[in-house]
Amino acid sequence: MNNVTLKQIRAFVAIAAECSFTQAANSLHVTQSTLTSSIKALEEEIGMQMFDRSTRAVVLTTQGALFLPAAQRLLRDLEDALENLQMVAARERGSVAVCAAGSFITYVLTPALIQMASHYPGIHTRLTEGTTQSVAQMILSGEADFGVTTLFQPIPELDTALLLTDAYGAVCNKTHPLSEETAPLTWNKLSRHTMVRLNKANGIRTLLDMEPKVAGLFKSTAYEVSGVASLQALLSQGFGYSALPALAAKSLVVDGLRFQPLTRPNIRRQLHVVKKKGRSLSPAAVTLFRAMIDAMENMAPDSTVDVVFTHDEVRAFCGI
Template identity: 30%
Template sequence: MELRQLEHFVAVAEDCHFTRAAKRLHIAQSGLSASIRSLERELGAPLFLRSTRQVRLTPEGQALLTEARKTLSASDAAKDAVAAVRGLLRGTLAIGSLQCLHAIHVPALLAGFLRSHPGLEVSLRHGGSGHLTDLVRSGHLDIAFVGRPRHAPEEVVLVALDNEPLVLACALDHRFASCDEVKPQDLAEERFVDFTSDWGTRDLADQVLAEAGVERRVALEASDVHSLLDLVSYGLGVALVPQSFTVKTDRVRFLPLAGDVPRWQTVAVAADPVGAAAAALLREIAAVRRPTPASCCS
């Protein structure tokens, strides 16, 4: 089994089409088909279900896809490690991040990092913590900045970035707006605004309220910070959010939570083993540290 065959297999699996995959790989379709057939003979199993309309993975192909991505990722990491020893950081670095990250200012971080490593090609995508962690696990991302997962996959490593308390966000005319702090138990009758279920802050809010014996009702869901705070400002619900959100608007009242409440933790999730480019980025983070909260996603 050759790395080239695995590259061909992953391309067909992602495109679900031999012609498109061949075009992306810049090889003849006949050569791609021959490479896949050779791989199937070696493994003694069909990897794709082929028809005139579509190409789908077999169960054997599904099993191979995860391992093929890991193998290709490890191969890239080995090449990067050799290049790093020579002082040449090249190749690609795929990064994921929450939309608003208090721990680090991602644009400033990447600008400085790319100035130091101009031969590196960097890509960035936003998403929820669960989805981004899964993309690191499956080899689609090299590193992601997310909320700490409750159960981290074995295939990744976690590097702590920061932690901060949760606070209650409510409208300026809400009954809690004049309070100094709020007990989680007092939120039992409230209607909630929150992020979609893939966001780590929602998991933490669920945990905090469950420990307080509150069965909450999420009436409205948002996929970005400013939309969530807008909904809160109009009295459509309250929200539990990280303290760093307090710099984003003056149309919402933010209140501390009383008692010993779990804190919102952000981490870097990296593929295991950590590639040379991802390791260099983590060193850059350690050296730079974060800016003030007001400069984050404001």
């Protein structure tokens, strides 16, 4: 049965519908001899006759009548599958999953999703906030098409490209003594004040722990929270300060807190886009990726946030 072809199945269904080799050949735009050869090959392969032929009519045999529904279903399923592929290629249908840092989702992927949805509403999208570790895990497991996160060491199984960097600064309430500093704020000025840190699962914290010039300043920190929302609750009440990258601090500044860039040393977080090594992105994923790049290019100028990708790097990353 391995030698039964799609061409033979189409010929069989067409003859059954037309009850005529001549009319079936016309409907398939082939010669009658070609159609006859296809049916002969099908019958030889399965070892039984599919049609009773006479000078006046062509009718299905009992075996042919039993096989017809399965043959029709096979052709319908194939047509539906091909139509679905064509719609995916045309971005009329499809899905994309992205795992990224929360601040990147808020300020880059959200406007990118809105832009994409206005042109391609049929693409189903899932955005998941994740840490460096969870982003890598979701990419490697196939749960996400691509991710955006900090990377502290190369991961051989991932393709990566640097997208942007953002500067660390101190975030505090307007009533906090740090907000009264007029000169450039240095890291050593922070040690006299209460710091609220993100926990070690967060890449924002990890980067500071890896910086030898500042890590020692905060070893005795007594207050840790799991996310930026918890920071907001404390800082908005005037309790302490936190050190965050500029993009992560944006939502807090909107809430009435202040962000002051830190110097000596100047520390910048790097956000990379990552995907499974050697894998090309689906049409839906490429569409969101391009919208993401547009959103980054349309970001308001900000000295604390630098978009550093090149379009050649983007094309190489996507495989387009």
